Amino acid sequence: MTRTDLLDPLLLLGADQQHIVTRAQLRRLGVPSGTIAHRLRPGGPWQQVLPRVICLQSGRLTPHQRLRAALAYAAPKGRSARPGEVLLTGEAVLTSAGLPSAGHPADLGDVDVLIAGPRRVSDRGFVRIHRAAGPLPGGFERDDGLWSTTVARALADLVPREGGRRRFRALCAEAVQRRHCDLGELLDQLLTRPGALALPQVAQAVEDLTAGVRSVVEGEARELVRGAGLPEPLWNPVLFLDGRFLAVPDAYWPQACVALEIDSRAWHLRPADHERGLARANRLTAAGLPVVRATPVQLRREPEPVLRELRTLLATGPHGPHARIGWRRAR
Known part of the structure; x- marks a missing residue:
């Protein structure tokens, strides 16, 4: 096999596989073991990255090359x-x-x-x-x-x-x-x-x-609420007002018609989600539901004012349009 005959399939193989190949593939292409050893020499153009797995270039592997090399190593x-x-x-x-x-x-x-x-x-x-x-x-x-x-x-x-x-x-x-x-x-x-x-x-x-918890901060809030002896709310329920969609608050106590909204840019998927969270709280307030707002920092460092407000609202409920609110659990 001439040098051109040898390199052409190697170039194609390297392009298709991000330059990650196995010794078995090289042998099937007719690459002599001496050639493999020479190219794997210290300072050579190839590198052994795992047993039986070779990268047809030197230098640090890309994240994709590491994944491909791992799969090649684990293959039969x-x-x-x-x-x-x-x-x-x-x-x-x-x-x-x-x-x-x-x-x-x-x-x-x-x-x-x-x-x-x-x-x-x-x-x-x-x-x-x-x-x-x-x-x-x-x-x-x-x-x-x-x-x-x-x-x-x-x-x-x-x-x-x-x-x-x-x-x-x-x-x-x-x-x-x-x-x-x-x-x-x-x-x-x-x-x-x-x-x-x-x-x-x-x-x-x-x-x-x-x-129904869907984020770390909601999980921490759940621990806080339970530790304070408050009733367990619904987490992320879908609320309806007179049968029409109203909002999905972070937490909701149906027996008192009280919602909890945790405001944090860090825990929303995109900046637009933060704005939607604020709009959601405003819809709940406009519908007559009392909404307790808190940030993750408040819940971690100074939760007592938030818990005190919740205790008061839960003890004096139900509030607002209680009989008109329906709900469905988070899915």
């Missing part, structure tokens, strides 16, 4: 993975989904990969292996050509390695709030994982999500 030896045979999961999926608490893809440390249980492959380098108890769940091909689990499955696979209760609660709430997964789908993934409910971070997330 001697061949490329078939579509859906090896899947990204855990942090790799959550950062790509854009969940704020997951961080930026460029800052991803280890790459989580899901494989079928019986295969013999272990953690290596920046790759963390997860094993499916049965057949691999249905994955999907992303826009970048990589195969991934769903966000709900990625959260469930993260459970054994994520001990932070606050962060896990945030990830679950963000996934549901941003509609990356349905609440039922996420609960199914968490509740069917053996022993998961015995873990405090999972138990807390499941309890909050089931109650």
Whole structure:
């Protein structure tokens, strides 16, 4: 094979796969082992990034190259993975989904990969292996050509390695709030994982999500309300006035017709969401419902004035158009 014959397919392979290849692919192209070794020499144009996985360029890998290299490493030896045979999961999926608490893809440390249980492959380098108890769940091909689990499955696979209760609660709430997964789908993934409910971070997330909590700050407010001995409100219910949609407050006590709105730019998805939150509180007030407003800082540092106002309103209710207000729980 001439040098031109050799380089043309390599250039094509590198372009299709972001310059990430396996030794098996190189051998199938007829690249001699001596050539591979020479190009992998210190200071050479190629680099070994994982066992059996080579990058056809030097320098730091891009975030996409690291994901592709992890999938290539976890594929069965001697061949490329078939579509859906090896899947990204855990942090790799959550950062790509854009969940704020997951961080930026460029800052991803280890790459989580899901494989079928019986295969013999272990953690290596920046790759963390997860094993499916049965057949691999249905994955999907992303826009970048990589195969991934769903966000709900990625959260469930993260459970054994994520001990932070606050962060896990945030990830679950963000996934549901941003509609990356349905609440039922996420609960199914968490509740069917053996022993998961015995873990405090999972138990807390499941309890909050089931109650209707959709953000970390709402979860903290829920803890505050319960700790103060106040009745449990509905979280994020859909309210109707005379059968017509009114608003979705952060919390609502139906027996007293009192709403709680937590005002914070930091916890809304976009600046426009903050403005909609203010408009929502104004609609509730215009309809005659008393609305207690608070910020996350108030709830954390000086909650007593907020709790005192809630106690007074709850004790003196029902208020406003109580009989005209209907509601539906958060989904």
